[in-house]
Amino acid sequence: MPPPALLQLDQVTIRFGGLTAVSAVDLAVTEGALVGLIGPNGAGKTTVFNLITGVYQPTAGTIALAGRPLAGLRPHRLAALGIARTFQNIRLFGSLSVLDQVLVACNLHRPTSPVQALVRLGAFQQGEAAMRQRAEELLGLFNLLRFRDQPARSLSYGDQRRLEIVRALATRPRLLLLDEPAAGMNPAEKQALIALIRQIHQEFKLTILLVEHSMRVVMGLCERVAVLDHGEKIAEGTPAEIQNHPAVIAAYLGVDHQTALTHH
Amino acid sequence: MQEFLQQLVNGLSLGAIYALIALGYTMVYGVLRFINFAHSEVFMVGAMTGWAVGRQLPQGTWWGGLVVLGAAMLVCALLGMTIERLVYRPLRGTATLNVLITAIGVSLLLQSVFQHPRVFGATPQLFPPVFPERNFALGGVALSSNQLVVIVVAALLMVGLELVVHRTRLGMAMRAVALNPQAAQLVGVNINAVIALTFALGSALAGAGGVLYALNYPTVEPLMGVMPGLKAFVAAVLGGIGSIPGAALGGLILGTVETFVGGSAWLSTYKDAIAFAVLILILLCRPTGLLGRVAPEKV
Amino acid sequence: MESKVQSPKSGIPGPHLALVGALLVAGGVGLCSDWIDPYHLDVLTNIGINVILAVSLNLVNGHTGQFSLGHAGFMSVGAYLAAAVTLNLAPRLFGPDGGAAGPTALLFLGALLAGGLAAALAGLLVGVPSLRLKGDYLAIVTLGFGQIIVVLFQNFEPLGGALGLNGIPPYTTVGWVLAWAAVAVFTVGCLVRSTYGRGFLAVRDDEVAAAALGLDPTRYKTVAFVVGAFFAGIAGGLYAHFRLTITPGGFDFTKSIEIVVMVILGGMGNTLGVILAAVLLTLLPEVLRPVAEYRMILYSLLLIGLMLVRPQGLFCFKRGRTN
Numbered sequence: 050m051p052p053p054a055l056l057q058l059d060q061v062t063i064r065f066g067g068l069t070a071v072s073a074v075d076l077a078v079t080e081g082a083l084v085g086l087i088g089p090n091g092a093g094k095t096t097v098f099n100l101i102t103g104v105y106q107p108t109a110g111t112i113a114l115a116g117r118p119l120a121g122l123r124p125h126r127l128a129a130l131g132i133a134r135t136f137q138n139i140r141l142f143g144s145l146s147v148l149d150q151v152l153v154a155c156n157l158h159r160p161t162s163p164v165q166a167l168v169r170l171g172a173f174q175q176g177e178a179a180m181r182q183r184a185e186e187l188l189g190l191f192n193l194l195r196f197r198d199q200p201a202r203s204l205s206y207g208d209q210r211r212l213e214i215v216r217a218l219a220t221r222p223r224l225l226l227l228d229e230p231a232a233g234m235n236p237a238e239k240q241a242l243i244a245l246i247r248q249i250h251q252e253f254k255l256t257i258l259l260v261e262h263s264m265r266v267v268m269g270l271c272e273r274v275a276v277l278d279h280g281e282k283i284a285e286g287t288p289a290e291i292q293n294h295p296a297v298i299a300a301y302l303g304v305d306h307q308t309a310l311t312h313h
Numbered sequence: 314m315q316e317f318l319q320q321l322v323n324g325l326s327l328g329a330i331y332a333l334i335a336l337g338y339t340m341v342y343g344v345l346r347f348i349n350f351a352h353s354e355v356f357m358v359g360a361m362t363g364w365a366v367g368r369q370l371p372q373g374t375w376w377g378g379l380v381v382l383g384a385a386m387l388v389c390a391l392l393g394m395t396i397e398r399l400v401y402r403p404l405r406g407t408a409t410l411n412v413l414i415t416a417i418g419v420s421l422l423l424q425s426v427f428q429h430p431r432v433f434g435a436t437p438q439l440f441p442p443v444f445p446e447r448n449f450a451l452g453g454v455a456l457s458s459n460q461l462v463v464i465v466v467a468a469l470l471m472v473g474l475e476l477v478v479h480r481t482r483l484g485m486a487m488r489a490v491a492l493n494p495q496a497a498q499l500v501g502v503n504i505n506a507v508i509a510l511t512f513a514l515g516s517a518l519a520g521a522g523g524v525l526y527a528l529n530y531p532t533v534e535p536l537m538g539v540m541p542g543l544k545a546f547v548a549a550v551l552g553g554i555g556s557i558p559g560a561a562l563g564g565l566i567l568g569t570v571e572t573f574v575g576g577s578a579w580l581s582t583y584k585d586a587i588a589f590a591v592l593i594l595i596l597l598c599r600p601t602g603l604l605g606r607v608a609p610e611k612v
Numbered sequence: 613m614e615s616k617v618q619s620p621k622s623g624i625p626g627p628h629l630a631l632v633g634a635l636l637v638a639g640g641v642g643l644c645s646d647w648i649d650p651y652h653l654d655v656l657t658n659i660g661i662n663v664i665l666a667v668s669l670n671l672v673n674g675h676t677g678q679f680s681l682g683h684a685g686f687m688s689v690g691a692y693l694a695a696a697v698t699l700n701l702a703p704r705l706f707g708p709d710g711g712a713a714g715p716t717a718l719l720f721l722g723a724l725l726a727g728g729l730a731a732a733l734a735g736l737l738v739g740v741p742s743l744r745l746k747g748d749y750l751a752i753v754t755l756g757f758g759q760i761i762v763v764l765f766q767n768f769e770p771l772g773g774a775l776g777l778n779g780i781p782p783y784t785t786v787g788w789v790l791a792w793a794a795v796a797v798f799t800v801g802c803l804v805r806s807t808y809g810r811g812f813l814a815v816r817d818d819e820v821a822a823a824a825l826g827l828d829p830t831r832y833k834t835v836a837f838v839v840g841a842f843f844a845g846i847a848g849g850l851y852a853h854f855r856l857t858i859t860p861g862g863f864d865f866t867k868s869i870e871i872v873v874m875v876i877l878g879g880m881g882n883t884l885g886v887i888l889a890a891v892l893l894t895l896l897p898e899v900l901r902p903v904a905e906y907r908m909i910l911y912s913l914l915l916i917g918l919m920l921v922r923p924q925g926l927f928c929f930k931r932g933r934t935n
């Protein structure tokens with residue numbers, strides 16, 4: 050019997066009033082995989098992420114991490130279980146510096162207690178120093194260390210997206226969910242991002258689920274791709290299979306007209 | 314049973330006043346998303362206007378009462394628009410907390426201006442009986458003409474407001490601004506005018522509320538707005554702030570509950586706490602109030 | 613912004629040195645108090661109490677972004693409990709003519725701590741159910757709890773009912789107040805300037821993102837609320853033993869609003885600014901005393917004017933923080 054998938058979605062459905070945003074989606078992501086999740090605008094990709102991270106609870110169906118059902122767990126508990134994410138609409142902390150964004154994420158594995166923050170002796174100072182060092186290493190990996198004391202919002206759009214990835218990595222996740230990490234990047238930046246994602250995937254032994262509109266990024270990175278349309282999973286397979294899948298082509302073509310009307 | 318009906322009538326007439334004030338909070342919140350703390354002082358100014366005008370008029374006449382009511386509503390509408398124009402408009406777009414503090418400032422200003430001996434002073438004054446006074450008995454339930462006036466006027470004003478909001482262009486513009494100010498502006502709604510008129514409407518209702526309140530508790534003084542204002546605000550939140558029927562419902566519930574509690578020998582000393590206890594209970598079960606929309610935050 | 617964490621090399625952490633320094637200054641002022649004009653002492657005591665209130669509320673409103681309007685309620689819990697402790701114990705322990713300095717100081721400290729802890733407990737009881745509400749809803753619920761606390765005191769005869777307590781022993785001195793102010797500033801400052809404490813700011817800036825990083829927003833808010841309530845309780849105890857009379861009405865929501873104004877005027881989350889605002893807003897009514905008739909009018913005009921001219925807070929010289 051194969052080992053259970055790290056992430057397993059089983060008939061997951063969520064409704065917002067009359068709108069079924071995600072409808073009976075099955076998805077299995079094996080440990081160490083790099084899976085793409087694509088679909089036209091409004092297909093429900095971000096909602097799937099919100100379901101996995103506990104922002105929303107599914108109306109029906111179950112989600113499990115390494116065989117453990119996640120129903121009812123709140124987002125911070127899921128983060129503690131090893132799920133980290135980035136956001137499609139960047140959500141950095143407005144008043145924190147670049148370094149502090151990452152330090153704050155180190156809290157999950159913080160060696161010291163809040164009481165020690167008051168006493169501030171030996172262990173506390175070592176702990177703070179260790180976290181700082183780790184945060185700086187991660188920033189260095191993404192070439193963001195030069196901005197360490199700047200407020201995050203002074204960074205370029207692409208850098209902000211990459212900072213969100215650093216922040217997510219600082220929680221030492223097993224499963225990383227990236228929501229359109231390449232949005233707003235130019236081709237050169239996209240190329241660099243592909244290399245970087247590949248690097249962290251290997252270096253940190255991560256399992257990655259990636260939502261992306263840029264086919265270049267998806268095709269360049271993913272071993273498997275799942276396609277959502279109107280909340281339903283319409284196809285799954287290797288990038289090559291997906292590209293020629295009639296349902297996928299229909300979904301993208303069919304929706305193009307609609308998107309023009311309703312989404313922009 | 315008779316006792317119960319009597320309390321119900323008393324409660325409804327108090328609740329109707331809370332509802333009138335609560336509407337102003339809710340309307341302003343609807344379009345600007347902030348708590349206009351100065352609203353309770355607009356209410357006070359309404360009562361003061363009624364007092365000043367009422368003293369000049371022959372007492373106990375229907376027309377005199379209506380003139381007093383109209384004058385208070387007019388003065389308050391102007392006051393509300395002035396406050397909006399001078400203070401809130403320049404602050405539009407800044408953090409809500411700043412606007413809130415400014416509102417508190419305006420509220421303190423109005424209180425202290427009226428507390429100045431040359432303006433009014435701190436001593437409470439008797440409110441003249443501007444409406445004819447008569448007591449009715451309906452199957453054992455005593456109803457004073459003032460209570461009747463309160464209930465009838467409040468009901469008429471609320472129906473009127475409902476018509477304005479749902480049947481007129483102004484109402485449509487108000488709802489548009491409440492939903493999405495930018496989009497409303499794009500389709501040609503004059504936001505400034507809509508907001509000014511919202512303030513005028515809400516303040517006029519508070520002015521009417523002030524006169525009606527003063528009629529039944531027949532004194533006026535500069536701090537008289539604080540408690541009713543606070544409770545009306547509670548009523549607005551209770552009903553779901555931003556929702557007009559919610560404000561009316563919240564006001565009626567609050568007035569009724571408070572009257573019943575005040576009437577019971579056991580609990581009467583806890584009367585002022587009841588409004589808040591009810592509010593807290595309801596919010597803990599329904600975090601956006603009774604009729605407030607529940608919108609999960611989009612991520 | 614506050615990116616300077618303790619450098620790991622130094623032996624005694626800097627904040628501790630600052631605290632010890634501040635405590636020494638407080639003690640010094642306390643010792644010199646015989647030579648200071650009593651009116652100035654009163655003003656200074658008032659300032660100290662307001663600094664404690666404002667800095668502790670700043671942890672809740674400023675750093676954690678939870679708009680609480682019930683601070684005066686927690687202050688009243690501390691005031692009543694501390695006063696009840698000294699009123700009941702002092703005559704028994706020291707007889708009618710007061711005790712020696714040492715034992716009274718110990719009793720006072722105990723009373724203050726009891727008041728602070730009771731307020732913290734009240735903070736926990738209020739905070740746990742209400743902190744899942746947001747923004748204005750939280751504001752009104754905390755306001756409601758504050759008012760309920762006032763009404764409960766009004767109806768609780770053993771603590772004087774609506775008349776309140778009087779004849780409270782005059783234990784509060786400038787030294788005590790300044791020392792507690794130093795402790796409050798130190799505690800809030802150290803909490804916030806640590807990796808743990810950045811969580812308060814993160815929760816304020818973006819709750820969803822903070823939770824996604826494993827920070828429990830409810831937990832942070834509750835901690836902020838409880839610590840804030842504790843110091844409000846301490847301030848209440850100091851206030852009671854300074855005024856010698858307390859009534860429930862003195863702790864109603866106008867008092868809460870006064871403290872909120874200090875926090876906002878100081879620039880939310882900006883500790884130094886909040887301290888300065890507390891000083892300024894305590895001094896302002898004193899300065900306006902000669903024009904007593906127009907005092908409140910001027911005060912409110914100033915408040916409005918400041919908000920129009922400096923919406924980012926009076927003492928915030930960095931970029932305005934709009935949220």
Ligand SMILES: Nc1ncnc2c1ncn2[C@@H]1O[C@H](COP(=O)(O)OP(=O)(O)OP(=O)(O)O)[C@@H](O)[C@H]1O
Binds near residue numbers: 090092093094095612
């Ligand atoms: N909290 C919510 N309340 C109501 N509807 C929602 C909510 N969240 C998402 N939706 C709806 O669910 C549908 C799917 O949205 P989702 O954001 O998941 O799409 P997406 O695939 O991520 O699209 P995009 O490529 O534009 O990011 C949309 O119609 C959206 O309006």
Ligand SMILES: [Mg+2]
Binds near residue numbers: 094095
């Ligand atoms: Mg999306």
